[in-house]
Amino acid sequence: MALTVDYKEGVLKDIRENPEVAREYYREAMKAIVNGDNEVANTMFRDLVNAGIGFQRLAKETGISAPNLHRALSVRGNPTMRTFGKIAASISAFLGFQTPMAVFS
16 A cells, blocks of 8 residues: 655645755745735745744744734735735745845845
């Protein structure tokens, strides 16, 4: 019998285990924001948080409570630019970027 991995768990595992996959995932999430696809961007940022930094650490770094971060990054979430900036900055630092926009350089 073949072993199967849930798609989402496979994505999170790839993000956790391969820094280049994580960076590319971040790049695509940023592109989704720029293109106005908030549902996709929120899902991707939530995946990055779950696979890496975690909501508790993100809450501590951003000064935004974990429940509010969960709401902001829900499929229907609509974070303010200030909240989004804090989230993106923390994730990018965790991934080793100097700034959130370094991904576009």
